[in-house]
Amino acid sequence: MRLGGRLQAAIEVLEAFEAGSRPASDVLKDWGAAHRFAGAGDRAVIGNIVFDALRHKLSIAWRMDADDARALAFGALLADGGMDIAAIDVALEGDRFAPAPLEAARRDAWNMRDLAHAPAHVQADVPEWCASSLQALLGAHWVEEGKALALRPPVDLRVNLLKSTTEKTLAALEKAGAAPAPFLDQAIRIAPIEALGRHPNVQAEQAFIDGWFEVQDLGSQLAALFADAMPGEQVLDYCAGAGGKTLALASAMKNSGQIHAYDAERTRLAPMSERLQRAGIRNTQIHASLADLEPLVGHMDLVLTDAPCTGSGTWRRRPDAKWRLNAQQLERRVQDQKDVLEDAKRYVRPGGRLAYVTCSLFAEENTRQVEWFLAANPDFQEISAESLWQAKVRDNNGMSPVFPGHGSVFSPLSTGTDGFYVSILQKRQS
Numbered sequence: 523m524r525l526g527g528r529l530q531a532a533i534e535v536l537e538a539f540e541a542g543s544r545p546a547s548d549v550l551k552d553w554g555a556a557h558r559f560a561g562a563g564d565r566a567v568i569g570n571i572v573f574d575a576l577r578h579k580l581s582i583a584w585r586m587d588a589d590d591a592r593a594l595a596f597g598a599l600l601a602d603g604g605m606d607i608a609a610i611d612v613a614l615e616g617d618r619f620a621p622a623p624l625e626a627a628r629r630d631a632w633n634m635r636d637l638a639h640a641p642a643h644v645q646a647d648v649p650e651w652c653a654s655s656l657q658a659l660l661g662a663h664w665v666e667e668g669k670a671l672a673l674r675p676p677v678d679l680r681v682n683l684l685k686s687t688t689e690k691t692l693a694a695l696e697k698a699g700a701a702p703a704p705f706l707d708q709a710i711r712i713a714p715i716e717a718l719g720r721h722p723n724v725q726a727e728q729a730f731i732d733g734w735f736e737v738q739d740l741g742s743q744l745a746a747l748f749a750d751a752m753p754g755e756q757v758l759d760y761c762a763g764a765g766g767k768t769l770a771l772a773s774a775m776k777n778s779g780q781i782h783a784y785d786a787e788r789t790r791l792a793p794m795s796e797r798l799q800r801a802g803i804r805n806t807q808i809h810a811s812l813a814d815l816e817p818l819v820g821h822m823d824l825v826l827t828d829a830p831c832t833g834s835g836t837w838r839r840r841p842d843a844k845w846r847l848n849a850q851q852l853e854r855r856v857q858d859q860k861d862v863l864e865d866a867k868r869y870v871r872p873g874g875r876l877a878y879v880t881c882s883l884f885a886e887e888n889t890r891q892v893e894w895f896l897a898a899n900p901d902f903q904e905i906s907a908e909s910l911w912q913a914k915v916r917d918n919n920g921m922s923p924v925f926p927g928h929g930s931v932f933s934p935l936s937t938g939t940d941g942f943y944v945s946i947l948q949k950r951q952s
């Protein structure tokens with residue numbers, strides 16, 4: 523397919539996304555199934571245009587003075603696809619599958635309008651109702667954080683030190699563009715996609731099949747590291763899901779001690795066995811029933827609660843979610859988080875740690891929850907976030923998380939990662 527056909531396909535996908543309630547990735551898959559002639563390269567470019575359009579939906583609409591799918595798709599090529607209007611005109615000329623050229627009014631608007639004059643939430647590309655939640659956590663930098671949250675993300679990998687080394691894994695992934703990541707010796711990064719390119723499928727590599735690495739955002743790796751799981755400890759991963767954090771904890775514990783991985787939704791645990799096996803992890807038991815956990819009450823050195831959340835910190839990777847989220851859903855997640863913390867704290871032994879983690883950048887889900895928890899549970903105290911950062915992380919030209927009073931915030935702007943929040947709460951000895 524030429525660019526015109528790909529652009530037209532992206533417009534159709536964006537229209538179908540807006541008309542329904544399904545995630546953009548599912549709508550893209552449907553399009554692919556109905557257009558089998560499209561190759562992997564075509565699908566990658568169509569996906570780039572769709573995701574860029576959703577990442578920059580408000581700022582593109584403001585600059586184009588129009589917010590329909592055509593405006594967003596053309597705008598995505600201009601904002602992120604490395605093209606200007608003249609280059610798009612040339613690429614579309616004579617292509618019978620291409621959409622009609624960009625309308626004169628939209629060209630003029632794009633050339634004249636300066637985003638610096640747009641409202642703050644438009645510059646930040648976030649729904650207006652979320653602005654106060656971001657500002658309350660991130661302070662004066664919230665607009666710049668929003669902008670960074672609307673950029674294409676890298677692919678981050680965590681080397682599984684049980685099976686490989688960073689040097690060996692880097693060498694195995696050299697052709698994929700792998701390079702050392704900031705902060706952590708065992709982290710590898712493949713830079714964000716440029717223009718109309720695509721990322722390599724690292725999960726097809728032999729090194730992945732052999733368990734040398736996992737795909738895991740660096741923010742998630744940092745959150746797991748802050749939990750500070752030590753070899754020999756008894757650990758409960760209370761919201762284990764498919765095991766992203768469990769695997770990181772097991773690797774840090776060098777397969778010694780014991781991890782209990784639990785999730786309230788049995789189906790979410792399903793991929794974990796295979797992942798544990800591939801990674802060579804032998805110290806983890808999976809529990810699908812709360813009754814199984816009863817003997818653990820009061821005995822855990824570490825309880826990790828990677829709590830259900832809005833996922834606002836992952837909007838770089840799932841930009842469709844930012845336009846579907848609403849205030850009622852945020853309220854429900856806040857209550858879920860309180861319930862999880864109340865349940866999970868019972869398992870911590872005196873002197874043990876409760877690690878509270880979210881992938882959200884909203885104050886309600888982070889600092890405010892820790893304030894609420896500490897007020898309601900005077901037998902817990904917070905471990906200094908700054909001292910954890912200094913003790914655990916290799917310096918990277920002075921780059922550091924946001925420290926908003928309680929806990930640490932990793933974010934696209936501050937640490938070049940997805941948005942993650944972590945606070946470590948220690949149970950007093952008596």
Ligand SMILES: C[S@@+](CC[C@H](N)C(=O)[O-])C[C@H]1O[C@@H](n2cnc3c(N)ncnc32)[C@H](O)[C@@H]1O
Pocket residue numbers: 760761762763764765766767768784785786787790828829830831858861862
């Ligand atoms: C952010 S996800 C976990 C991701 C996972 N830790 C990882 O790193 O891949 C949150 C998980 O919490 C689970 N969950 C929600 N409410 C829960 C509850 N009351 N008790 C335990 N797990 C819960 C959800 O099913 C979901 O899998």
